[in-house]
Amino acid sequence: xxxxxxxxxxxxxxxxxxxxxxxxxxxxxxxxxxxxxxxxxxxxxxxxxxxxxxxxxxxxxxxxxxxxxxxxxxxxxxxxxxxxxxxxxxxxxxxxxxxxxxxxxxxxxxxxxxxxxxxxxxxxxxxxxxxxxxxxxxxxxxxxxxxxxxxxxxxxxxxxxxxxxxxxxxxxxxxxxxxxxxxxxxxxxxxxxxxxxxxxxxxxxxxxxxxxxxxxxxxxxxxxxxxxxxxxxxxxxxxxxxxxxxxxxxxxxxxxxxxxxxxxxxxxxxxxxxxxxxxxxxxxxxxxxxxxxxxxxxxxxxxxxxxxxxxxxxxxxxxxxxxxxxxxxxxxxxxxxxxxxxxxxxxxxxxxxxxxxxxxxxxxxxxxxxxxxxxxxxxxxxxxxxxxxxxxxxxxxxxxxxxxxxxxxxxxxxxxxxxxxxxxxxxxxxxxxxx
Amino acid sequence: xxxxxxxxxxxxxxxxxxxxxxxxxxxxxxxxxxxxxxxxxxxxxxxxxxxxxxxxxxxxxxxxxxxxxxxxxxxxxxxxxxxxxxxxxxxxxxxxxxxxxxxxxxxxxxxxxxxxxxxxxxxxxxxxxxxxxxxxxxxxxxxxxxxxxxxxxxxxxxxxxxxxxxxxxxxxxxxxxxxxxxxxxxxxxxxxxxxxxxxxxxxxxxxxxxxxxxxxxxxxxxxxxxxxxxxxxxxxxxxxxxxxxxxxxxxxxxxxxxxxxxxxxxxxxxxxxxxxxxxxxxxxxxxxxxxxxxxxxxxxxxxxxxxxxxxxxxxxxxxxxxxxxxxxxxxxxxxxxxxxxxxxxxxxxxxxxxxxxxxxxxxxxxxxxxxxxxxxxxxxxxxxxxxxxxxxxxxxxxxxxxxxxxxxxxxxxxxxxxxxxxxxxxxxxxxxxxx
Ligand code: HEM
Ligand code: HEM
Ligand SMILES: [Fe+2]
Ligand SMILES: [Fe+2]
Ligand SMILES: [Fe+2]
Ligand SMILES: [Fe+2]
Numbered sequence: 086x087x088x089x090x091x092x093x094x095x096x097x098x099x100x101x102x103x104x105x106x107x108x109x110x111x112x113x114x115x116x117x118x119x120x121x122x123x124x125x126x127x128x129x130x131x132x133x134x135x136x137x138x139x140x141x142x143x144x145x146x147x148x149x150x151x152x153x154x155x156x157x158x159x160x161x162x163x164x165x166x167x168x169x170x171x172x173x174x175x176x177x178x179x180x181x182x183x184x185x186x187x188x189x190x191x192x193x194x195x196x197x198x199x200x201x202x203x204x205x206x207x208x209x210x211x212x213x214x215x216x217x218x219x220x221x222x223x224x225x226x227x228x229x230x231x232x233x234x235x236x237x238x239x240x241x242x243x244x245x246x247x248x249x250x251x252x253x254x255x256x257x258x259x260x261x262x263x264x265x266x267x268x269x270x271x272x273x274x275x276x277x278x279x280x281x282x283x284x285x286x287x288x289x290x291x292x293x294x295x296x297x298x299x300x301x302x303x304x305x306x307x308x309x310x311x312x313x314x315x316x317x318x319x320x321x322x323x324x325x326x327x328x329x330x331x332x333x334x335x336x337x338x339x340x341x342x343x344x345x346x347x348x349x350x351x352x353x354x355x356x357x358x359x360x361x362x363x364x365x366x367x368x369x370x371x372x373x374x375x376x377x378x379x380x381x382x383x384x385x386x387x388x389x390x391x392x393x394x395x396x397x398x399x400x401x402x403x404x405x406x407x408x409x410x411x412x413x414x415x416x417x418x419x420x421x422x423x424x425x426x427x428x429x430x431x432x433x434x435x436x437x438x439x440x441x442x443x444x445x446x447x448x449x450x451x452x453x454x455x456x457x458x459x460x461x462x463x464x465x466x467x468x469x470x471x472x473x474x475x476x477x478x479x480x481x482x483x484x485x486x487x488x489x490x491x492x493x494x495x496x497x498x499x500x501x502x503x504x505x506x507x508x509x510x511x512x513x514x515x516x517x518x519x520x
Numbered sequence: 521x522x523x524x525x526x527x528x529x530x531x532x533x534x535x536x537x538x539x540x541x542x543x544x545x546x547x548x549x550x551x552x553x554x555x556x557x558x559x560x561x562x563x564x565x566x567x568x569x570x571x572x573x574x575x576x577x578x579x580x581x582x583x584x585x586x587x588x589x590x591x592x593x594x595x596x597x598x599x600x601x602x603x604x605x606x607x608x609x610x611x612x613x614x615x616x617x618x619x620x621x622x623x624x625x626x627x628x629x630x631x632x633x634x635x636x637x638x639x640x641x642x643x644x645x646x647x648x649x650x651x652x653x654x655x656x657x658x659x660x661x662x663x664x665x666x667x668x669x670x671x672x673x674x675x676x677x678x679x680x681x682x683x684x685x686x687x688x689x690x691x692x693x694x695x696x697x698x699x700x701x702x703x704x705x706x707x708x709x710x711x712x713x714x715x716x717x718x719x720x721x722x723x724x725x726x727x728x729x730x731x732x733x734x735x736x737x738x739x740x741x742x743x744x745x746x747x748x749x750x751x752x753x754x755x756x757x758x759x760x761x762x763x764x765x766x767x768x769x770x771x772x773x774x775x776x777x778x779x780x781x782x783x784x785x786x787x788x789x790x791x792x793x794x795x796x797x798x799x800x801x802x803x804x805x806x807x808x809x810x811x812x813x814x815x816x817x818x819x820x821x822x823x824x825x826x827x828x829x830x831x832x833x834x835x836x837x838x839x840x841x842x843x844x845x846x847x848x849x850x851x852x853x854x855x856x857x858x859x860x861x862x863x864x865x866x867x868x869x870x871x872x873x874x875x876x877x878x879x880x881x882x883x884x885x886x887x888x889x890x891x892x893x894x895x896x897x898x899x900x901x902x903x904x905x906x907x908x909x910x911x912x913x914x915x916x917x918x919x920x921x922x923x924x925x926x927x928x929x930x931x932x933x934x935x936x937x938x939x940x941x942x943x944x945x946x947x948x949x950x951x952x953x954x955x
Binding site for chain 2: 398400
């Protein structure tokens with residue numbers, strides 16, 4: 086998110102330069118050309134003016150009413166970005182009636198982050214090309230770059246990924262705001278908050294400094310966090326191939342845009358937080374507008390789809406842990422041994438036990454066997470499948486795992502078959518139909 | 521765990537009764553015979569004496585020294601049960617030198633829960649036959665039954681599962697304690713704590729009441745919790761087929777025996793808590809004894825085995841969730857459709873898209889497609905496998921899941937093959953070697 090008011094027109098002018106000589110961003114930064122790499126207009130808007138605002142604030146007493154108004158207007162302009170620029174226009178996660186659109190376009194402009202059209206185009210590229218070079222604010226280029234660097238340094242306009250914005254080009258509110266961006270932004274960001282404080286309680290200067298300049302600074306920094314913090318801090322419950330993350334801190338700073346791993350996975354969901362206890366005032370606002378008839382067609386992914394995503398990510402994590410553990414020698418790597426040889430070796434003193442067609446060397450375990458030495462010794466040289474699986478004792482899962490680490494061979498033909506053959510040869514009574 | 525001092529000899533006497541007429545536990549409880557079902561001797565030891573202790577305490581001022589001594593002796597007798605009776609003798613999870621064995625047999629007796637031999641036999645049956653009718657304190661018979669009911673009501677000695685206690689029958693300390701159980705228990709539970717308080721600071725009566733009777737009551741109730749609370753409250757990170765559970769509360773009450781799901785899965789591990797931050801003073805004691813040369817051969821399951829168990833249980837939970845979710849119609853239940861028919865239907869207005877050999881009906885989704893209508897429309901009637909998987913946009917995991925819910929058919933022969941054949945028929949340029 087974000088960029089100063091000048092960026093929209095700025096990219097046009099730079100295109101001309103490209104046709105004549107290489108764009109400045111294609112040259113390396115040196116001691117003599119670094120100042121050409123800096124986008125001074127944006128530096129002025131995002132950094133210099135706030136610093137001057139702080140200086141002026143030093144000489145301007147803050148009145149209680151102005152303070153309250155600044156906070157109120159902070160939330161309104163913030164919502165303009167999150168519920169308007171982001172969830173309505175960039176993601177069309179719901180539809181808005183004309184009055185709501187006008188309100189959102191107005192207060193959104195008051196946050197001074199560029200026109201809806203410019204902002205949503207960049208944001209769609211960010212979603213479509215997340216973490217790649219075509220992502221305008223890729224966190225892979227550094228946390229500071231994703232937060233503010235991408236606006237402070239000049240960008241190669243050819244680099245940003247292309248996206249479909251036909252819907253925005255058909256929206257009269259979007260077009261009107263884009264066309265009259267400079268007067269709109271000047272009015273909404275500075276003049277309007279000053280007017281309210283001035284006409285309301287006579288604090289013209291305070292309205293300008295606090296509800297204007299400093300409030301802009303805080304709204305900008307907060308929403309910039311969605312590009313930096315939300316791609317850097319927290320969990321990845323839905324997909325960990327890319328950088329987006331969920332964190333309550335980011336949500337608190339960004340009016341609820343902090344469940345960003347969810348958001349990148351389900352971008353057209355009007356919610357960012359799906360649990361009732363998570364902080365998402367943007368979602369709450371949209372929901373209230375719906376009750377008032379101002380918003381409609383709120384899009385929501387089915388919980389079945391969301392739970393599938395969560396499950397697959399957990400499965401991925403489990404599989405990673407599984408791959409790191411020792412599960413015993415794979416059966417196909419074990420030598421194949423005749424049942425008679427197995428018995429022979431056991432008679433000659435090797436502590437071998439057959440369970441489910443696999444031969445196990447239990448020598449080192451006999452003294453530690455929780456069921457006692459005598460009982461495990463009774464299985465040596467035998468097919469102990471039935472004993473092990475409940476005949477004598479129904480061993481725990483842990484015992485089965487332990488068993489698999491003791492594998493030394495596989496019995497040819499599978500174990501039960503051998504036992505039967507053996508029994509027939511020895512004319513023993515066994516539940517097997519002779520033919 | 522647990523049982524009064526009389527239980528060991530008591531079960532012998534009841535065996536005689538069995539040979540003459542049906543054991544009382546085989547008869548239903550009625551208004552006229554209920555008192556025969558009650559084990560009055562145990563009731564006296566576990567319930568009546570503590571009540572009398574409370575009454576006497578009313579008239580016995582509690583001195584600070586006696587209070588401190590009671591707590592110290594509480595921990596010593598508790599450790600006698602947890603580190604001695606339980607982890608050393610029932611589970612042989614480590615080996616102890618003679619002095620340590622004598623100490624544990626002595627303070628263990630002071631907890632008044634029967635002889636080591638009687639206790640460990642029942643406990644081995646509890647592990648071997650957990651939750652079944654052969655489990656002496658099965659929680660399946662009720663929380664109260666597993667806590668105290670199994671001692672307060674007479675038991676059918678034939679019911680308890682058989683276990684191997686040859687190792688205990690070879691241990692002179694175990695045999696000596698079993699043989700002289702009555703004098704040992706009387707001395708360790710009442711006389712010794714009274715002597716310390718009496719000879720130490722002259723509080724004979726307080727030593728008897730507080731460090732003796734009331735301390736016995738608290739130790740008994742605490743250790744009984746391993747049979748009740750530990751099978752009832754908490755998580756099951758290793759196996760949820762049986763009742764054992766992990767809970768920090770149970771651990772706090774039982775000197776660390778609260779990680780009981782772990783313990784039932786890895787009973788011969790000298791630890792119950794495997795994380796450093798979990799409360800297991802019994803483990804700490806054993807570890808200190810090892811440093812002092814009093815204990816040796818501490819058994820420990822490899823962390824590989826423990827993590828395997830944890831992983832399998834998590835996998836089980838995931839599989840349960842997976843089974844409840846809708847993953848779309850299974851491929852084998854879909855009708856098989858010729859590629860030409862698919863194209864024909866799409867031409868006639870059905871919004872069908874083929875991806876990876878499967879036909880999807882996207883009619884209801886076109887207007888909601890986050891990538892725009894135009895782009896998804898461009899895939900209708902085509903094999904959009906490549907476009908969907910990165911050619912145009914590398915769809916998220918969520919998009920793949922959503923896709924599978926739109927399945928309506930399978931293309932005969934797999935999709936790519938059809939496309940190639942098609943292209944050859946139409947003489948189109950395609951990267952396929954003609955022969
Ligand atoms: C072959 C390798 C064997 C392994 C790795 C093994 C492992 C174990 C383990 C880990 C336990 C502790 C309780 C549990 O986790 O379920 C156990 C208990 C037991 N095992 Fe085995 N066992 C083996 C063979 C046998 C055989 C062949 C028999 C019987 C013929 C047997 C009989 C028992 C019994 C009766 C117990 C119960 C001990 C008790 O709690 O009283 N085991 N075994
Ligand atoms: C056939 C069923 C389709 C489904 C279920 C589907 C689903 C989705 C979903 C859920 C998204 C949101 C972002 C994401 O989750 O990855 C998305 C975005 C996108 N889809 Fe599809 N899609 C389908 C077909 C197509 C086709 C055929 C194309 C191209 C020919 C396409 C192109 C795109 C593009 C370019 C985006 C990026 C939107 C953006 O963030 O700007 N989709 N699709
Ligand atoms: Fe993002
Ligand atoms: Fe977004
Ligand atoms: Fe238990
Ligand atoms: Fe145990």
